Amino acid sequence: MKVNLKIWRQAGPDAPGKLVDYSVENIDPSQSFLEMLDTLNEQLVKSGQEPVAFESDCREGICGNCGLVINGVAHGAKGGCTTCEIRMRQYNDGDTITVEPFRARAFPLIKDLVVNRTAFDRIMSKGGYVAMNAGSAQDANLQPIHQDLAEAAMDAASCIGCGACVAACPNASASLFVGAKVSQYTWLPQGQVERSTRALKMVKQMDSEGFGDCSNHAECEAVCPKEISIANISRMRREFSKALFAR
């Protein structure tokens, strides 16, 4: 099969960018979307042109490195999967596909489809953990945790930090990402000690990074490859207000 592509090309953060037309032929339907881009890049390189810069690593939906806006939707229209998990079999011969980066004020563009998401790391550094030095833990089974709570924590902990939620949000809010982490620890006894400061510190950092506010569009939930629920955002808000009042 063959597809036509319109890909965002931008040489650097300050360079002008535009959509450029390409086409790729002889696509195997089992190929992944990124392998299709690899094929394009190989063609470009062999003809002396610069390949399209994009990121990926695990190519199986767990590292959160890949992330493209495909036909206007972060990680593509299929839903529930990352860009690297998309197979070409879902497209038709002759389709035209637009490919753009995850755009947000807090995710400055580096080149073509590559953006800088270190704002996420800075948010995590403010409380995305339980403060527990190596060596100070008690026996792991001393504190039973209800299976449902462990499962709920695991649901929230599945976030891969890809940033699709931000890219999809009209306000470029990082609330789903932060909400997931805050929620994971509200479910667990280990998270209780720092509970009141965690939400405050993480939300404050999120705001200072230039992410917008959440106004309940739920676009984030729709694109999240790990299907993280927006209930996590409400939980984060409750944690935040509780913590504010407790001060």
Added chain:
Amino acid sequence: MIKKPTLDAKIPEGPIGEKWTNHKFNMKLVNPANKRKHEVIVVGSGLAGASAAASLGELGYKVKCFCIQDSPRRAHSVAAQGGINAAKNYQNDGDSVYRLFYDTVKGGDFRAREANVHRLAEVSNSIIDQCVAQGVPFAREYGGTLSNRSFGGAQVSRTFYARGQTGQQLLLGAYGALMRQVDAGSVEMFTRREMLDVVVVDGKARGIIVRNLVSGELEEYAADAVLLCTGGYSTVFYLSTNAVNCNATAAWRCYKKGAHFANPCFTQIHPTCIPRFGETQSKLTLMSESLRNDGRVWVPKKKEDDRKPIDIPEAERDYYLETKYPAFGNLVPRDIASRNAEEVCVQGRGVGPTGYAVYLDFADAINRLGKDVIAARYGNLFAMYHEITGDDPYETPMMIYPAPHYTMGGLWVDYNLMTTIEGLFALGEANFSDHGANRLGASALMQGLADGYFVIPYTLGNYLATEKPAPVNTNAPEFAEARKQVSQGIKDLMNINGKTTADEIHRQLGDVMIEYVGMSRSEEGLKKALKKIPEIRKKFYEDLCIPGNTKDYNKELEKAARVADFLELGELMARDALERKESCGGHYRVESQDEEGEAKRDDENFCHGAVWKFKGEGKVPERLIEELHYEHVIPSNRSYK
């Protein structure tokens, strides 16, 4: 064979169960007030790197941590699915530190160091405590206690897991600890940096040269010690289950500066991966090993039988693992399952479009247990398989084929995890590790975290307190020299101006590696590989093309530099495999088999680690050895019949 003097692994004296305890007491300590005067470089932020950097930060050292991804949380450890072992014996099923030690030494086919493995088993329990305390959401029973499963054929249930995302959850725990230290100011994080050389001053590792992958600039960093936590080298095969950015570059450059490389030919080819579909494929996807608990492996009895699987009657199917290994059946260890799959395919009985696949059939299990039970056990794996291949495993058998997955070989380290360059330590998959010739499932995560949380904090302190490294900074001439070399290397690659891409060369190398240095190896094949790899290398240096320029985000340049190193490492792997004329673990030499065609170890001549010393560009490296002694787990034949 002439025996070479053996390397000194610095194994502490005393009974096996007391070595580590005694050693911890005997090692020197760094005074708390002095810790912040010591700078430590940690390269890598996977389980090994993140846990090491965080723990050293907690102790008060000044740490700089580097990774190639945009965030430490994306290190390849994130992809581990199955679980992590520990000797907790929470199931009361007879597990113990000694049994985990025993199983790991035996599983490694008697090519691992007993003392190291015992220490690993000892600290395994602290790892689980640590991770639970960090809020890692491990699977639990109804009563709230931790859940375990038996994994990879183990006879006890000692594997802890967090759905199919154990690596992710453990890494996020370590990453959280790391980011806490970043916030506290004790660790400085450098993302999107690729280490291209180690700087050795007065015989000691004192810094690194990295390329900033965004600006393309070379940067230098100095420290009192360097910890290499850069993962394994399965991507030398091009197609593997590893992430596409995994590489051997950091370890390889250290090798060329004097860190010896041990057992490079010990690689693990995992039996249950989705088969290759075609030329443009960039990686292979692992399907959890747990599938072999209920799936039956078979191929048609007839060669080139192109009927649909459901049209092939029972009598014309060969359930080859069940017939050959009645005691273990489909649950034989990874190396055996992989080798047998290759064998039937080479015989022309493989299935699927390429003929390099075997069936993993759930029809019987679905009949016996019902679709719901199978869906509950493997639902997400089935969905993933369906998504990737377009086939529904509830309706038609899965197709699987082995894929390179893990590398037991790596930089040689002594008991303290120090390489043959003083002050350069190697942790996690990057070292030649505790897994001997074959790694058991769920033990790599354990080893990475053991090294980082519970071993290096002690042994590094001892090194610093004993050696008291003199102050050094990046003005030392050795930094300028290393930087010049790296910069020249990059220029040389850029100036080739040919027509072949780095990926094309990498694929050619991968084809040679998997054919001759893959699951079964012969003298003839290995000699062929030793002839073909230099030819591919020649082509690389004559016809490589890299567009763009060096002072920019340039993926093609990154790839090319990694391929350059793989082209040398691949040759060393073949050489190592050729010299090891025995079969052991994942290393199967066709010349060394018993009457039944099973692997035959040669303890008389090969009960040692092969440790390769770099002798200069274009020169044949020297093969040293580390003699191995088994006092507790007496070498026996692994029999699974």
